[in-house]
Amino acid sequence: MNGPPPPAPAKYLVRDMDPAAREFYRRLAEDGSLATTRCETCRRTSFPPRVRCPGCGAPQEWVELPRRGRLHAFTTQETAARFRAPAVLALTELGEAVLPGIVNAPYESLAIGQEVHVELRREPETGLTLLGFEPA
């Protein structure tokens, strides 16, 4: 992430990102690509993405994740820096990975296992492109 410094609310988040996280967010923002890493040797998919395979230490390749998946778990945050309740924080199963995001629907309307699709959302406050989940 070269270029201008991140907006102030993201300063510690961005400063502490490892190279894999920087590439994850760069792909989301610049390429509209939702991807994580897979081991070239043991074929294991990782999320979070990693520079080396946690299993065998081999180099990683980037692989696209499916844009459709199922809600794994969801809740709301009473105290948060952003996306406070009633915004719904969720984990969604996308292929072999489980990723966090914000569901664009009320908490009461949702169920575990429900099908959702990914909508990328650029957040002006942090400058990061994040995941939104839309009920199918």
Added chain:
Amino acid sequence: MSGFGRDRLERPVVAGFGAPPVGRHPGRSPTDLALDALDEALERSGMDHSAVEGVYSVPEGYARAQAPIHPQRVAERLGLELRALVEVENGGTSSMLAFKAACQDVALGHLDVAAVIGAQAERRRFRDGMDCGDLDRVLLLSAMYGSYLGPYGVITALPCYALAAQRYLHDHSIAPELVAELPVLLRRNAAGNPRAEFREPITVEDVLGSRVVAPPIHKLEAPSWSDGAAAVVVVSAELARRRKLSGAVVTGWGECHDGSNFIPFGKDLTRYPWIGESTDQALERASRRREDLDLAEVYGAFAHAELMTYEAMGFFASGEAAAAVARGETAPGGQLPINPSGGRLSLGHPPQATPLLMIGELFEQLTAQAGERQIDGAAVGLVQAEHGMMNGSAVAVLEGFA
């Protein structure tokens, strides 16, 4: 003689414990409270300050900004020449790992008397908007949740525990009424603990009628962000024998950390095998089985998480802890009393001091000083602490020493 001391290992003995009541201590700094706790711990062990050879501390909390080299200022306040001075940080396990460092120095023969202190006092600070309304502190706390949760605004562990709690109820078909039995039991235990923050009895209806703070977690299933402090004095068994000190000897240590930060993405959020491994390791090193335990203090910051921890530790099968608690199996007099102190939910939870409060409960139980909550004949106990959202676990087995 090894590079660190004697050429044989010494057994570390907890010989003193002190802690002010958990709750609210406005106007006192964490270090003020920690040094009060140390005074009490030393007095109870029959030693004075001049006996302390090492100080093992933890950061002064989470929301409170802290200047660097905090241990050095603690040493200055004590005015002691020390042979060990260190601060240990790893979230909720911080003071447990500071305790480990003290035990290791004693075991290796580097020194004979170690003081472990932990405290936090930021209840008002957290409520008032972090450190004097310092937005920067909020941003820093957000970074604690890493590159994948932080951007979604997470600044407390609560939503992470809520996601796991939702799966726990769903995957194991557990009724919320059954989970609510745990806070009710812990509150009953706390009634006998003068240090406990919450001692008024509660019912299952009270728990389920309390505000939902992050679904499915109710207010009475979540800990308070308490002010509190604790200190333990660790001495060598040789010194304890020579000075005729009674206490609790550390006979086993186990530790296992998952490679995850708050959410173990892609793993089963209801099973924490690394907690089991830390338990197995500690018991094996102590040459003890689960059946040998007279009591346990288990971290369990939230009701659902505490139940999942009981299961991960191998005390109950997966999904069965809530029913076992409802049957009274973890109550005093049950097959394994757990958290007779009142636990995090009723003793109160100042995370930087919590593991020392737990070790202190074992010390009091194993030396028959636990008053009306004394478990008859308590001789073997276990303490477990965790960090993050149960991302890592440390366990110690302690046994009576006289």
